Amino acid sequence: MLYLVTALYNEAKPFIDHYQLKKVPHTSKFQVFRHDDMVLVVSGSGAFQSAVATTYVLTRFGHDETSNILNIGIAGAVQKEGPYQEGDPVLCHKIVHHDNGRAYYPDILAEHRMKEGSVETFAYPVGEAVRSDVSADLVDMEGAGFYEAASSFLSPHQIYCVKIVSDFLEPSAVSPQKVTRLVARTLSELEDLIEVARGITAIHRDVLTEEDHRLLKQLAGNLKLSQTLSHQLTQLAKQYRLRTGKPLTGLLDDYTELVIESKHEGKICFEQIKERLLHT
Amino acid sequence: MSKLKSDFFIRDFSHIYIEKNVIDHPMTRDILKRFPEAVRVEIDHYKDVFNRSRQQFPVQKQSQKLILAEKTGEKVYPGADVSQDFGHEHFYYTSSILNCIYNCSYCYLQGMFPSSNIVMFVNQEDFFQEVDALLARHPVYLAISYDTDLLAFERIAPFASRWIEFARERETLTIELRTKSVNYAAIRHFQPAENVVLAWTLSPDEVIRRYEPLTPSLDMRLKSMKQAMDDGWRVRVSFDPILYIHDWQAQYKACVARTFSTLPADKIEDVSIGVFRMARDYLKNIRRTGSQSDLIYYPFECRDGVYSYPEELAEQMIRFVRGEVEQYIHPENIYL
Numbered sequence: 001m002l003y004l005v006t007a008l009y010n011e012a013k014p015f016i017d018h019y020q021l022k023k024v025p026h027t028s029k030f031q032v033f034r035h036d037d038m039v040l041v042v043s044g045s046g047a048f049q050s051a052v053a054t055t056y057v058l059t060r061f062g063h064d065e066t067s068n069i070l071n072i073g074i075a076g077a078v079q080k081e082g083p084y085q086e087g088d089p090v091l092c093h094k095i096v097h098h099d100n101g102r103a104y105y106p107d108i109l110a111e112h113r114m115k116e117g118s119v120e121t122f123a124y125p126v127g128e129a130v131r132s133d134v135s136a137d138l139v140d141m142e143g144a145g146f147y148e149a150a151s152s153f154l155s156p157h158q159i160y161c162v163k164i165v166s167d168f169l170e171p172s173a174v175s176p177q178k179v180t181r182l183v184a185r186t187l188s189e190l191e192d193l194i195e196v197a198r199g200i201t202a203i204h205r206d207v208l209t210e211e212d213h214r215l216l217k218q219l220a221g222n223l224k225l226s227q228t229l230s231h232q233l234t235q236l237a238k239q240y241r242l243r244t245g246k247p248l249t250g251l252l253d254d255y256t257e258l259v260i261e262s263k264h265e266g267k268i269c270f271e272q273i274k275e276r277l278l279h280t
Numbered sequence: 281m282s283k284l285k286s287d288f289f290i291r292d293f294s295h296i297y298i299e300k301n302v303i304d305h306p307m308t309r310d311i312l313k314r315f316p317e318a319v320r321v322e323i324d325h326y327k328d329v330f331n332r333s334r335q336q337f338p339v340q341k342q343s344q345k346l347i348l349a350e351k352t353g354e355k356v357y358p359g360a361d362v363s364q365d366f367g368h369e370h371f372y373y374t375s376s377i378l379n380c381i382y383n384c385s386y387c388y389l390q391g392m393f394p395s396s397n398i399v400m401f402v403n404q405e406d407f408f409q410e411v412d413a414l415l416a417r418h419p420v421y422l423a424i425s426y427d428t429d430l431l432a433f434e435r436i437a438p439f440a441s442r443w444i445e446f447a448r449e450r451e452t453l454t455i456e457l458r459t460k461s462v463n464y465a466a467i468r469h470f471q472p473a474e475n476v477v478l479a480w481t482l483s484p485d486e487v488i489r490r491y492e493p494l495t496p497s498l499d500m501r502l503k504s505m506k507q508a509m510d511d512g513w514r515v516r517v518s519f520d521p522i523l524y525i526h527d528w529q530a531q532y533k534a535c536v537a538r539t540f541s542t543l544p545a546d547k548i549e550d551v552s553i554g555v556f557r558m559a560r561d562y563l564k565n566i567r568r569t570g571s572q573s574d575l576i577y578y579p580f581e582c583r584d585g586v587y588s589y590p591e592e593l594a595e596q597m598i599r600f601v602r603g604e605v606e607q608y609i610h611p612e613n614i615y616l
Binding site: 065093094103105107108109110111112116118151154155156157196199200203204206207232235236238239240241242243274278 | 289321322329335339342345574577
């Protein structure tokens with residue numbers, strides 16, 4: 001599953017249009033949009049809101065080692081003459097929560113073509129007057145809440161925080177239309193990032209397929225295996241899969257219809273299967 | 281066109297995380313010079329990055345990052361029970377670097393550390409101070425390359441060179457530098473030190489191909505060892521871990537024969553032999569994080585908290601390799 005978390009509808013709109021996301025009815029106070037394995041939630045402004053919305057979608061729609069989640073939204077850049085231009089998408093390698101000073105570090109494993117930087121999350125829009133309080137390259141109002149929540153479910157390499165530079169500490173100068181325009185202009189870079197993120201998590205998925213798991217569950221039931229032996233059977237199956245690259249079906253088909261009379265008989269069959277998985 | 285696996289990952293050391301308190305350390309500055317393109321991220325403490333929860337060791341291994349830090353607290357530890365002490369009473373180990381550039385399937389680091397990113401402790405002078413304090417009490421045998429392969433990093437950070445120079449001036453200190461690297465050239469300019477043992481881990485080519493990705497071939501390692509021996513260094517051979525692979529007897533027989541047809545047996549310091557073994561918790565961690573090596577899912581047996589092959593098989597493997605080695609090396613110089 002691929003999750004997108006935006007604070008504002010105007011940030012979400014380019015994705016809704018581009019990926020033809022449809023509103024999921026009767027969800028919660030959050031607006032949720034979906035198409036196939038992509039889910040977008042509009043959290044509202046603020047770290048707390050972002051954390052709740054992130055938690056909501058990850059629990060409602062599920063997550064595993066193939067999931068990825070992106071927080072996408074506008075941010076102010078601190079230095080006008082610095083490395084960032086208006087409209088730049090910036091992949092954040094450090095997210096600081098201004099209120100408590102905590103810092104978060106998403107893994108940057110993905111090959112990407114964005115600029116990188118740090119973002120500091122404030123509880124209020126940051127203007128010129130508080131420039132001296134900022135320790136990061138960018139300022140926003142959601143990143144730290146989003147990351148804290150997402151990292152309760154996912155690994156650091158599955159979490160991405162992309163901020164699009166909308167202003168230089170002049171938040172009042174950013175209109176809703178400008179937000180949509182800026183996000184829309186970054187779609188190409190974000191699409192590439194999403195493809196790479198999906199590629200990375202697909203490589204490291206479970207060694208066994210769903211079909212393998214079904215077969216092993218059936219065998220464990222047929223042979224009345226204890227929990228320990230069922231666990232050992234799974235390890236042996238992984239060993240076989242990785243060593244030979246072949247599927248389990250075919251090798252163990254003759255055990256799927258077997259009905260045994262006692263646990264003792266089951267253990268004998270387990271030893272036979274073990275031998276087959278180790279030495280075939 | 282669809283992307284290849286290698287297209288997904290940004291290059292190794294694309295990012296360097298630097299503790300604020302070592303930003304101006306000379307070793308930090310030297311290391312950073314070698315990576316002018318790397319993104320630098322300032323951090324408070326290395327554990328803020330290294331110890332994050334839910335990290336996936338095998339995924340991170342595809343794009344390792346560097347963390348430069350200061351080691352505080354204890355820096356030198358008593359040797360672990362599963363490690364060979366080579367008859368030394370005061371056996372210690374220390375880790376200037378955590379993690380390795382190689383990716384051996386059987387490596388315990390995958391289960392011991394929460395991350396596969398590489399931590400370099402740049403305050404080597406503090407390590408030296410702690411060793412000196414130990415030396416004031418008794419002689420010390422110190423393994424300096426257990427939780428890493430120090431020699432493989434020598435071009436990035438010259439930890440091994442500095443340990444060698446440190447040891448040279450301390451007669452009661454013996455250090456062991458264990459490696460699979462062929463980076464001997466990085467220390468070749470030194471005069472051999474009497475109290476430094478260079479230890480190479482050797483495996484059959486089939487094991488190297490399947491279970492030691494990114495490491496040099498057996499022939500390359502033997503060539504480096506031969507050069508070191510010719511230069512006058514003390515060289516140790518380690519057939520450890522021996523793995524139960526198809527045709528293992530033929531594989532290890534050939535490996536031992538090739539080793540001693542290349543190296544002069546009478547000049548070898550000693551030989552250590554051991555089968556695969558790993559602390560229970562480490563193996564469980566490796567399985568949990570989804571290792572992609574069949575070796576990890578073998579039905580090992582747990583004895584005294586350590587997973588290894590069934591006792592009878594382990595003994596058979598040791599006996600066999602020992603028998604092969606004894607054709608070249610006196611039994612007194614073989615450590616099990």
